[in-house]
Amino acid sequence: MEFQEMKQYLLEQILDKQLMTATISQPRVKSNEVKRVKLKPIELKNMYHIQLEYQYERILKHENIPLESFAQTLDELLEQFRQLHIDFIAEKVQVQLSKKNKVMWKSEKTEAAKAVNLSHNRKKNYLLDENTPYPFLIRLGVQTEEGKVKKQKYDKFKQINRFVEFIADALAYLPKDQPVRILDFGSGKSYLTFALYHYLKIEKGLDIRVTGLDLKKEVIEECAKIAQDLGYDQLEFLVGDINDYNDETAVDMVVTLHACDVATDMALARAVKWNASVILSVPCCQHELNTQLNAPGLDIMLKHGLVKERFAALATDSIRAEILNMVGYEAQLVEFIDMENTPKNILIRAYKTGRKTTPEQLENYQQFKQLLNAKPFLENELKDYL
Numbered sequence: 001m002e003f004q005e006m007k008q009y010l011l012e013q014i015l016d017k018q019l020m021t022a023t024i025s026q027p028r029v030k031s032n033e034v035k036r037v038k039l040k041p042i043e044l045k046n047m048y049h050i051q052l053e054y055q056y057e058r059i060l061k062h063e064n065i066p067l068e069s070f071a072q073t074l075d076e077l078l079e080q081f082r083q084l085h086i087d088f089i090a091e092k093v094q095v096q097l098s099k100k101n102k103v104m105w106k107s108e109k110t111e112a113a114k115a116v117n118l119s120h121n122r123k124k125n126y127l128l129d130e131n132t133p134y135p136f137l138i139r140l141g142v143q144t145e146e147g148k149v150k151k152q153k154y155d156k157f158k159q160i161n162r163f164v165e166f167i168a169d170a171l172a173y174l175p176k177d178q179p180v181r182i183l184d185f186g187s188g189k190s191y192l193t194f195a196l197y198h199y200l201k202i203e204k205g206l207d208i209r210v211t212g213l214d215l216k217k218e219v220i221e222e223c224a225k226i227a228q229d230l231g232y233d234q235l236e237f238l239v240g241d242i243n244d245y246n247d248e249t250a251v252d253m254v255v256t257l258h259a260c261d262v263a264t265d266m267a268l269a270r271a272v273k274w275n276a277s278v279i280l281s282v283p284c285c286q287h288e289l290n291t292q293l294n295a296p297g298l299d300i301m302l303k304h305g306l307v308k309e310r311f312a313a314l315a316t317d318s319i320r321a322e323i324l325n326m327v328g329y330e331a332q333l334v335e336f337i338d339m340e341n342t343p344k345n346i347l348i349r350a351y352k353t354g355r356k357t358t359p360e361q362l363e364n365y366q367q368f369k370q371l372l373n374a375k376p377f378l379e380n381e382l383k384d385y386l
């Protein structure tokens, strides 16, 4: 495994909240004051952090790093130390680095341990409690009037909770000193739009204005009625096509969940042009690359229609993430919900960092595109930004 690949893998696991404990040791320079660093996840003010315990010769010092800043911390740790022992929820990893960063990697899958112990022996709870009645969940038919999650809606409840976790993680990126503008493209029945509103406005008290947009008039009218009945006065629903929606100049967060094919790309492009701080997007069916794919070296895979379709979907999401990385975002592809719930389980999560693209990144991207004969819609939409 190459150094960069190892770093990316570890970072993804950590950002996906898989960390239980880690010890980072063997300073590259003997005179290094910090001899060893221990890591563990903790919860501070309802936010997930990584706590670093710096072990000096005689003293210990602690620092708590919010997850979104952890990439830089990992870089700094790897610049200083050459040995890592990490316990993830389902994997134990040992890494030994040479002076020139050659990686010796050992890993062993473990039985997925119980949820990570965040705040001193507290079990990891859903952000929405399954025994508390929430008016929006009752109205949407997920809970009974008494606040019990209906058996046949349990998967939906899990999905909503997972989504709320992503919203909670994104909180740190949203503006604090002005109303937060949020758009949900292809909001459909709007389970997640209501969940988002509930969490940010009702639980966290944020000053937000949310719009759900969808093509389906009747569904939108029903959602608007529910919002009105619940007194959600900063939540509106509009009938319209993502492709024609040009009514905004600045938006802080853009969400798309299962918007079909290039409607996802259109939403991503809009988000970038509006300078959105947070993008959360679960793509749906992808046809664009499937029709363009022409990669002779990959015939063995691509001759199978099913594999070709899945490959095209994964490559499309990778291209989307890379384009976002090149236009000033830190974008990751993370698991939205277990495979058994829905195969459409990749979430593109992007936070605005303003980081500039490097020539190397651009070159890698061009090579990947050439390899597949890809002509991404999103790239065309964002050509002035690349």
Ligand SMILES: C[S@@+](CC[C@H](N)C(=O)[O-])C[C@H]1O[C@@H](n2cnc3c(N)ncnc32)[C@H](O)[C@@H]1O
Pocket (backbone or CB within 6 Å): 185, 186, 187, 188, 189, 190, 191, 192, 213, 214, 215, 216, 240, 241, 242, 243, 256, 257, 258, 259, 260, 263, 284
């Ligand atoms: C699979 S549903 C998902 C609904 C909802 N976001 C959810 O996750 O429960 C996809 C929704 O996207 C909407 N949609 C697809 N393309 C769209 C477009 N171009 N403009 C607006 N809505 C679109 C569809 O009408 C549909 O309601």
